[in-house]
Amino acid sequence: MDLKPKIREIMDFPKKGINFKDITTLLKDGQAFRASIKSMAELIRDRKPDLIVGPEARGFIVGAPLAYELGIGFVPARKSGKLPYKTIHAKYQLEYGNDVLEMHIDAINPGQKVIIVDDLLATGGTIFSTIELVKQLKGDILALAFLIELTYLNGREHLKEYDIYSVIRY
Numbered sequence: 001m002d003l004k005p006k007i008r009e010i011m012d013f014p015k016k017g018i019n020f021k022d023i024t025t026l027l028k029d030g031q032a033f034r035a036s037i038k039s040m041a042e043l044i045r046d047r048k049p050d051l052i053v054g055p056e057a058r059g060f061i062v063g064a065p066l067a068y069e070l071g072i073g074f075v076p077a078r079k080s081g082k083l084p085y086k087t088i089h090a091k092y093q094l095e096y097g098n099d100v101l102e103m104h105i106d107a108i109n110p111g112q113k114v115i116i117v118d119d120l121l122a123t124g125g126t127i128f129s130t131i132e133l134v135k136q137l138k139g140d141i142l143a144l145a146f147l148i149e150l151t152y153l154n155g156r157e158h159l160k161e162y163d164i165y166s167v168i169r170y
């Protein structure tokens with residue numbers, strides 16, 4: 001299934017010069033959503049992860065069904081102040097702002113095999129801070145997986161030590 005036509009592009013959102021990739025048009029199409037998750041699952045299944053980790057909010061939309069499809073657990077990295085138990089945190093920047101991500105201190109056991117997932121790789125800031133959180137908990141990062149990769153922003157350049165999978169590229 002050709003998934004790219006299912007994504008809506010909005011110029012100058014949320015700031016001038018940003019070409020925003022709107023996945024809501026893909027998500028509301030059941031076949032396209034399912035095909036997206038299946039494609040991501042087939043890219044990473046053989047790596048045999050123990051856990052999927054995904055950052056709030058769109059990382060949950062792809063990460064949770066992906067973990068379900070693979071029959072493994074899902075760990076959310078949440079924006080500041082949302083998690084109720086003891087947390088670790090990492091700051092990050094993205095194409096249009098900055099924020100803090102947090103994870104529960106017992107979210108990952110040392111040595112657990114993790115694949116970090118998000119809807120989209122742009123500059124890599126979000127995923128870099130998610131990596132920092134997984135490293136703090138001594139998780140073993142097998143790979144990074146995205147539904148969409150904006151290759152023109154060179155996110156991969158900052159993530160050279162990791163295997164990176166993506167389904168749709170611009």
Ligand SMILES: O=P(O)(O)OC[C@H]1O[C@H](OP(=O)(O)OP(=O)(O)O)[C@H](O)[C@@H]1O
Binds near residue numbers: 055059120126
């Ligand atoms: O590679 P980067 O430059 O870090 O950009 C990619 C991130 O930006 C978007 O999230 P956003 O922060 O807009 O939050 P949302 O998921 O809550 O919409 C997207 O879902 C990725 O997480």
Ligand SMILES: Nc1ncnc2[nH]cnc12
Binds near residue numbers: 094123
């Ligand atoms: N261009 C973009 N479109 C959608 N989400 C994004 N997150 C960071 N950059 C983005």
